[in-house]
Amino acid sequence: MISVVILTKNEERDLPVCLASLGWCYDVHVLDSGSTDRTCEVAEHYGAKVSHHAFESFGKQRNYALDNLDIQHDWVLFLDADEVVTEQFQAAIMAAVSSSDEEVAGFYCCWKMMLEGKWLKRCGNFPKWQFRLLRRGKARFIDFGHGQKEGETLGRIEYIAEPYLHYSFSKGWAQWIERHNKYSCQEAAARLYTPPPWRKVFSRHGSVRNPALKSWLSRVPGWPVLHFLQAYVFNLGFLEGTPGLIYCINMSYHEFLIQIKMREIRKRKYNLNLAEYENSAVKEAPSYSKHRAPV
Incomplete structure (x- = not known):
């Protein structure tokens, strides 16, 4: 019913736990982008189908998987190697795809951020949504x-709360x-050049609202301090002990x-524009030649 990519x-360290949680799935694909450790060997040991493709970006890598892997089922769940499917999440996605009509293109999923065995529910701003399960x-x-989100979609996207x-x-x-x-380099460029429209700040859907909020709030002086106060103080992240403090x-x-x-x-762009202006001004400035008067 569901394939996993x-x-x-x-990822030889994290992959075994991830794959061990997928015993219910008989079509697991590992798309590797040049591992030099035992990642591919581990994947094959657990029965996963291993393919290779040079990494360009997360969005392009996921689209490559959809277009080129021998995926058996109509529904595809995308995971990272440091993510683990629980029995409850498995049951939730099975129920979701079984009951969905043809107009459903996919589902936003959320995760429990784990650190030192503790779920950082408060300071991790749970739930955070990502488009991970699609038809x-x-x-x-x-x-x-530094990541990806849904692009062209033929149908509506729903939510899986588990x-x-x-x-x-x-x-x-x-x-x-x-x-x-x-990642911060990629995030900086995205927030400057392709920020979500301002109206999305007021969306009732967290998957739409939160990226927009971050894009615009990151322009506010002192935003990193405000971010800490929001997560650690106002969201009661301090109740999650030392792991919560470290995370925040x-x-x-x-x-x-x-x-x-x-x-x-911004500064680099300003300096570049200034240099282009100065070069242009020099080229366009009139040149004056001194001529000797005829005798």
Whole structure:
């Protein structure tokens, strides 16, 4: 009924737990983008079908999977290697696709952010929605920031409230910080050049409202501090102990990186425009030649 696609690169540590949670699925695909560890070997050990494709972006990689993998079912669930399907989430997605009419193109799904065995419900701003379960031929992905979101959609998108588990910090904080430093560059460009329309800030759907809010609030001076206060104080993140504090500090730091990189992009663009203007002014300035008067 449902096929699963997992995007990987050097995921030998997380992949076994992810695949072990998919014993109910008989059509699991691992689309690898150049692993140098045992990722592909692990995938084959668990019976997954392994394919290879150079990574360009998350949106393009997911579309490549839809277009090129030998997917057996009409419904496709996309997972990352550090995500785990619970029995409750499995039951929820099975029920959702079984009862959906032909006008349903897919579903937004949400996750439980896990750190040190604790679910960061409050400071993780649960629920956060991503378009992860779709009907083949009804939807595509487009890139947004460092990730992706739904693109062209033929039908409506509904919500599955039951979450799966997300272990974003399983490889340690050094890897998380390195990865999010890169992500912040992509987020800065997306928030500057392709921000969601202002009207989406007022959407009743969190999947639409939250990206719009972040895009516009990141232009506000002091936004990283406000982000920390909102998550740790007003959302009662402090009730989640040390893991909550660590998470809120690092997510605020991530927002700080995005904000200063937005500033850097603006400054670079200003300097480039100024240089182009000065070069143009020099070229267009009249040249005066001194001529000797005839004797």
